[in-house]
Amino acid sequence: MDYDINKKKAGQPLVSFVIFFEDDDAGKLQKCVDSVLRLSLRQEEREVFVIGDGTREPLVLLLNGSEDEVVVVRQPSSGINSAMNLGMRMATGRYVQFLSAADTLLLDGYGHCLDMMRYEKPEIIVFDSSRDEKQRTSYEDGKMESGTEFMRHNTINPSPAGYAFRKNLTEGMTFDTANESSDEEFTVLLFLKAEKVLPTTAVARFKGKDRQTADGDDKKTVIKKLDDQYAMICRLHDMAYAMPVDDRLAIERRVAQMTMSYILAVVKDLRSAKQLRTRIEQLEEKGLFPLPDKRYNKKYTIFSKLVKRKLVRDLALKLLE
Known part of the structure; x- marks a missing residue:
């Protein structure tokens, strides 16, 4: 899909999905994108960005039939923080959802999160992530509270991919591209700014590999x-x-x-x-x-x-x- 960063959309999408991609996730990218496209969102309610970090082959070759549904961007090998900064600059949706290409969104669980966006309108939705793709058929929502109050009494997921959050919360915020741990700092600052945080036990994301220390790192x-x-x-x-x-x-x-x-x-x-x-x-x-x-x-x-x-x-x- 062609993309013009200066072009104004007729209506604001509900969610902007920003997918980070590296070559070692080539076999998983299509599944991730398909999981987004299957959600109960009309085309005008979503925008999907796939950001390839230092990728060697054209990403459109990996998107079998869905290349018209997504915006594909390639950047020099700069790391995930640079990619997320780029994604936030491009995103125009009311909410932002970060994903790794190794992740997939679960239809029922994330569908519940979409209902929360439409009707409850929180600034941050806290959902469960799992390494088991089995859907959870029943779940409960917590009470709406400030991000500060939520952090005082709960252990938060350090990754911003563990939440759907309002784009306007990120005003003035960027990821530090010189510090690989700045995503955890970003998450903390995001919660401190939020006045309406709504948790749910719905499992919305099948979590791919952690981007932690790899065995091959020197x-x-x-x-x-x-x-x-x-x-x-x-x-x-x-x-x-x-x-x-x-x-x-x-x-x-x-x-x-x-x-x-x-x-x-x-x-x-x-x-x-x-x-x-x-x-x-x-x-x-x-x-x-x-x-x-x-x-x-x-x-x-x-x-x-x-x-x-x-x-x-x-x-x-x-x-x-």
Whole structure:
């Protein structure tokens, strides 16, 4: 489909779908696009962008018969954050839905989310994602509340692909293309801006592979990812001090859980007692360790108690080695 970024549409689409694509997802792209096109949306209610990051072959060759339904864009290899920035600039829908080409949307679950967009009009819809494509036939919706209140009492999905959100919430916001962890920061800031968040237990997305550390990544790449994660945690930690009390408490919960994930990644991906000691010391200097003694969820409660003990940390490394 031809696309002119300056061309005004006759009516505003309900949802803009932004699909990130790399060559290793070539076999999954068509299934992802088909899952979007099957939804209960008229053509004028949706727009679909497929953004190929450093792709070698023309994407239209992978879209069997659906190339007229989507806007295909290729960018030099710049990463997912650059692609999502591009997608947000192009999107004109009331809501934005990010997807990886390895994801698929589930007809019943996401159909329920579309009904929520049409009738409840929240700023963020929190839906369930699963690695099992089995549809959930019954589900419940929670109460509408602010993003701050929701973050204070719930563990949020760090990926913006776990939500449908209002495009106008993103005004003034971009993903940091120099920091691979900025999608988690983006999600936190999105929730802080939202006054109407509506959760549902409907499973709306079949989740493809996580874009975490790959087995083939060299040590330099792994360290860069961990450094990005640490820098993002520190920014949010510093930001919390200037926030109103409720916002600060919401950020503190999220920072504590991100710090837990960071420590686990250091142990799993580096498998180095020296690196673990050094990074624990950095966290201590920043006031991020020991982890707060809070009952945020079962995993966090157990981990925060165990990780305080040096003997446990050393044993974990020995087992991994």
